[in-house]
Amino acid sequence: MAELQFREALKHAIDEEMGRDERVFIMGEEVAEYNGAYKVTEGLLDKYGFKRVIDTPISELGFAGLGVGAAMRGLRPIVEFMTFNFAVLAADQIINHATKVKYMTGGQIDCPIVFRGPNASAGQLGATHSVAYDSMYAHFPGLKVIYPSEPGDAKGLLKAAIRDDNPVIFMESEQMYGMKGEVSDAEDFIIPIGKGKIKREGSDVTLVAHGKMYHLAVQAANQLAKDGIECEIIDPRTVKPLDLPLIIESIKKTNRCVLIDEAHPFGGLAAEVGFLIQREAFDYLDAPVQRVCLPDVNAPFSKKLFDAWFPSPKQVIDAVNQVTYRT
Amino acid sequence: MAKKKKEEIRFAPTGIGDVNEGAVQKGVDLPDATEKTHKDLGLSEEQLLAMYEQMYLQRRFEERSMQQYQKGKFGGFLHLYIGQEAISTGTTFALDDEDDIITAYRDHGWGLCRGISAKEGMAELFGKATGSSRGKGGSMHFANAKKKFWGGYGIVGGHIPINAGFAFANKYNANGNISTCFFGDGAVDQGALHETLNLAQLWKLPAVFVVENNGYSMGTAAARHTVAQIVDRAKGYDMKSAVINGMDVFSVYEKMKEIADDVRENSEPWFVEIRTYRYRGHSMSDPQKYRTKEELEEYKTIDPIQRLKTYMLDNELTNEDQLKEIEDKVEQEVLDAVEFADESPFPEEKELYEDMFAEDDPYFHV
């Protein structure tokens, strides 16, 4: 095990995959000479040269589509978006092309491509730089969506994503890049896409949280433990495919569930998982499932409003109190 | 015979550390400044002093805001316009007050030009209720709709089609106004620009699209992210175009006035490249390894504010005392703004739910 920052874990994954497969290359804004807007690609230009570490103009639609084309012709692009807020400009290529080309051509053409970059809010960056897009992408058939919370998961899953023969959305967070965590140094450490993980065992309530929200769940669970409430935390790690059996098994044990999701409430992961739980574990529930997510409002700039907007550990604790009838 | 070694395959042009080209790519080449005097341009001495005051205000406002940022008074992005003030100032003096302006996130100078007070601006940076956007937008989203400053926008290139919409509305309403849009050299690479230029030319929209080419898109020199001369994009759309020296407020004023008159008269769009330089980093966390100190210093020797000052003094249109008075006044205005921002209240929590919909009591999904 090595202790690595999130960004280092990502870099190691990219580095190892570029090392083992000539077809893998990375492109995006400021990824090469600037060493990455968030330093994920630091040093890769020196190691792999200008052919495989490529700076792009601010042309998200263009370079995402170029990536799709390169993937259709057998290369394995990693397309970095400076944030997923800017990938909206490339939505046509991701949604209308990458996800559909194999199907439309009756299986003739593969599109092995990874679109990656930071997702969701990162403090006071205002309405256009703060959206969580994981649930939106999960809506579309043909995409796998990964949003890990810890460096170890990030490395194993990014390697899996790069080797996957399908388009994969891989999401990170500006606010997690500096976070440290244990990363396996097993040779070729791969985490299969679609496998969640029980990150804390507990018997009183199940918390489901991924990405940045996982850390919120941990804070709440630590607080609640002082009060004698033991939370089980499940990090799905991949939004789609979703490891539903893991969640259901936990609920069969705890009979209560709070979902924590950094998306707006309508049609987000929390909504989906909530539905699935009632379908698969209705008889096991001792209380209605609750969720903590963003309000149905754009991100405000002002610190005070931002703090009111962003999910807090207190909201998680309140929701746990509600499902355990402690209020 | 030994095989010739294959050249390394490259895609993006290289800049930093390019062994063939020398150290660092140069940002931009400036065109000559106008030789016209203020009288030739029809500018009065009062107007020159007003221009000076406006540019100096923008400069000091941003220098102070940087200090406040470093003190931790507010967070988020802070993109400074320092070095580019002649563009906002020359343009607003050249336009009618009823003409539209829209810009990108480097927007403080534009806001100050179009009636946002230093107080309201600083309070917005601080995220206070008294800010120009009630603390909802912050640095990137200054706006003053009453004065036809339609705001700063954070998605590169996103506001370019919107300017065509302003021009469309002006033509639709036959009100004689024109709309102007400002964006960086980086935005030239967005598809939005190209779709918009075609539409604007096809529909003869009274719009001006202006690239503030400051030589860099974040850490990428213009020559590394875009081909040919930016201004030549206009040719492909059969659009009128111009290149302007953005370090000289007279040059900006002269040409933008000419362009505004032409657009108003003929209802035809223009594509304009104003070359300039940003003195500070892209935002607050930028190590700036992509350019040389020498290049930055070179531009500081042709500083637009200093240039106007020298012109006025050389031509005895003012004196050191009068300028000092203006500078002191501005300095106080900015200090008062900092105090005002600091002491202003944050928005109330209920304001989180305000400004989302037109209705007073809208539906929110929970």
Ligand SMILES: Cc1ncc(C[n+]2csc(CCOP(=O)(O)OP(=O)(O)O)c2C)c(N)n1
């Ligand atoms: C669509 C989109 N892609 C990327 C970004 C991130 N970004 C913000 S500013 C910037 C550089 C823009 O440079 P330029 O257009 O030259 O404007 P300048 O900052 O020089 O004023 C980038 C890449 C963004 N805001 N929007």
Ligand SMILES: [Mg+2]
């Ligand atoms: Mg620029």
